[in-house]
Amino acid sequence: MNYDTPLIDRDSAGAGHAAHGRETVVSETHIIDEDDEFQRARRRKQIMIGGGIVAAIILAIILFMVFGKGDGAAEDGANAAQVPLVSVIVPGSESVSSGITASGTFAARNPLPVGSVGEGGQVVSVRVDEGDWVSQGQVLAVIDRSVQTQQAAAQAAQVQVARADANLAQANLDRALQLVDRGFISKADVDRLRSTRDAAAARVRVAEASLRELNARNARLNILAPAGGLVLTRDVEVGQVVSGGSQPLFVIAKGGEMELAALVGESDLARLTVGAPAAVRPVGTDREFTGQVWQLSPTIDETSRQGEARVALAYDRALRPGGFATATIGTGGVNAPVLPESAIQNDAKGSYVFIIDKDNKVRRRAVKTGIVTDAGITVAEGLTGNERVVLRAGGFLFEGDTVKPQLTNRAN
Structure with a gap:
C-alpha cells in the first residue's frame, strides 16, 4: 500500500533546511x-x-x-x-701364462768322473786344467811307463822269435812234401812236420796277443777324456802316484751342459711336466738363460715336502756349478679375467669383489684367485669378465649402496 506524502521542493527544502535547520522528509x-x-x-x-x-x-x-x-x-x-662416484673396470678375459718360481743350485747335467783305469804309476804330465774344453779321447794326464815300455819291447822280440820258428817249420814241411812222393820221407814224418809248423804258428799268435795286451795296458796309463766337455775339477799334480780304481782325478761336464736343481713344493711339482720351459737367472747377474725341465724328482722329501725339478741349460761360462739361481718354470696358460690387487678384498669368508649391477647398486661377489702376474691377479672362479668391478675403495662400500660408476682402464 502506498501512502502519499507531501513532497517538498528540494531546493526550497534545502534552503529551508539550511536556513531554518529543519529535517528533510x-x-x-x-x-x-x-x-x-x-x-x-x-x-x-x-x-x-x-x-x-x-x-x-x-x-x-x-x-x-x-x-x-x-x-x-x-x-x-x-x-x-x-651419491659416491666410484671407478669401475670391465676386465674381460686374457690369456695368461702361468709359472712357478723356484730356486736351486747349478750342477753339471752329466758329470763324468775320470781316474786311472790302468795299473797306475807316477804322473809325469798333466795336460789340462779346470775350465778347459776337451774333446773325446784327448790325453788329460800321462803316467810314467818306462818299465812297461821295456816289457812291451821284450814281448815284441818274442813275437819275432815265434815268427822265425814258424817260418822254419813251414819251410821244413814244404821240403818234406816234395820228398814224400819219391819215398824218401814217410807220411808220418810229414805229419810231425805239419804239427810242428802249426805249433809254431800258434806261438806266434800267442806272442802277438801278449804284445797287444802290453800295449793296451801301456795305453791305459794315459788318462783320456771319455767324452767332450768342460773340465770342472782337477785333482792331480805332476809327480803324484796314482793307482787304478783310485778317486777321480778329473770331473768333466759332458757337452758342457749344466742344470739347475730347483726345489719345488709338493703341490707345485704336481703341476710341472717334463719339457716345460724355464727362465733361469743366476744370483749377481741380470742375465737370463732359457732352459727346460728334463727330469722331475720321483720322491718328496718328508721333512721339507719338496722335490727337485732339474732344468737343463746349454753351456755358458756364466753358469758355474754350485752357484745359486732362481727360475720361473712355465706350467701352461689360462684364459681368465685379470684384476689389479686393489679390486680384490678379503675377509673371514674369503676373497671377494664388489660389482655394480644394472641399477648401479653395489653387489658382493665371491671369487677364487689364481695366478699372480705383473699385470695383476687372475680370477679363476666367480667372474665372467663382463661385470663392472669396483677398481678401488671397496673397503668404504657396502652391499646395496647406490653409486655412480665411472668406467676406467687398468692403467688409471
Missing part, C-alpha cells in the same frame, strides 16, 4: 529504492570477496605446485650430490 518509495541498491552493492561485494578468496586459493595451489616441485628438485639434487 523523503518518501517511503525513495527509501525502498535505496535499500535495493544497498543490497545489490552488498552482493557485489560478497561476490568480489568470494572471487578473491577463490583466486587466492588457486594462487596458493599454483605457488605450492611451483615452489613445492622446486624444493623436491633441490632435495633430489642434494641426494644426487651425496
Whole structure:
C-alpha cells in the first residue's frame, strides 16, 4: 500500500533546511529504492570477496605446485650430490701364462768322473786344467811307463822269435812234401812236420796277443777324456802316484751342459711336466738363460715336502756349478679375467669383489684367485669378465649402496 506524502521542493527544502535547520522528509518509495541498491552493492561485494578468496586459493595451489616441485628438485639434487662416484673396470678375459718360481743350485747335467783305469804309476804330465774344453779321447794326464815300455819291447822280440820258428817249420814241411812222393820221407814224418809248423804258428799268435795286451795296458796309463766337455775339477799334480780304481782325478761336464736343481713344493711339482720351459737367472747377474725341465724328482722329501725339478741349460761360462739361481718354470696358460690387487678384498669368508649391477647398486661377489702376474691377479672362479668391478675403495662400500660408476682402464 502506498501512502502519499507531501513532497517538498528540494531546493526550497534545502534552503529551508539550511536556513531554518529543519529535517528533510523523503518518501517511503525513495527509501525502498535505496535499500535495493544497498543490497545489490552488498552482493557485489560478497561476490568480489568470494572471487578473491577463490583466486587466492588457486594462487596458493599454483605457488605450492611451483615452489613445492622446486624444493623436491633441490632435495633430489642434494641426494644426487651425496651419491659416491666410484671407478669401475670391465676386465674381460686374457690369456695368461702361468709359472712357478723356484730356486736351486747349478750342477753339471752329466758329470763324468775320470781316474786311472790302468795299473797306475807316477804322473809325469798333466795336460789340462779346470775350465778347459776337451774333446773325446784327448790325453788329460800321462803316467810314467818306462818299465812297461821295456816289457812291451821284450814281448815284441818274442813275437819275432815265434815268427822265425814258424817260418822254419813251414819251410821244413814244404821240403818234406816234395820228398814224400819219391819215398824218401814217410807220411808220418810229414805229419810231425805239419804239427810242428802249426805249433809254431800258434806261438806266434800267442806272442802277438801278449804284445797287444802290453800295449793296451801301456795305453791305459794315459788318462783320456771319455767324452767332450768342460773340465770342472782337477785333482792331480805332476809327480803324484796314482793307482787304478783310485778317486777321480778329473770331473768333466759332458757337452758342457749344466742344470739347475730347483726345489719345488709338493703341490707345485704336481703341476710341472717334463719339457716345460724355464727362465733361469743366476744370483749377481741380470742375465737370463732359457732352459727346460728334463727330469722331475720321483720322491718328496718328508721333512721339507719338496722335490727337485732339474732344468737343463746349454753351456755358458756364466753358469758355474754350485752357484745359486732362481727360475720361473712355465706350467701352461689360462684364459681368465685379470684384476689389479686393489679390486680384490678379503675377509673371514674369503676373497671377494664388489660389482655394480644394472641399477648401479653395489653387489658382493665371491671369487677364487689364481695366478699372480705383473699385470695383476687372475680370477679363476666367480667372474665372467663382463661385470663392472669396483677398481678401488671397496673397503668404504657396502652391499646395496647406490653409486655412480665411472668406467676406467687398468692403467688409471
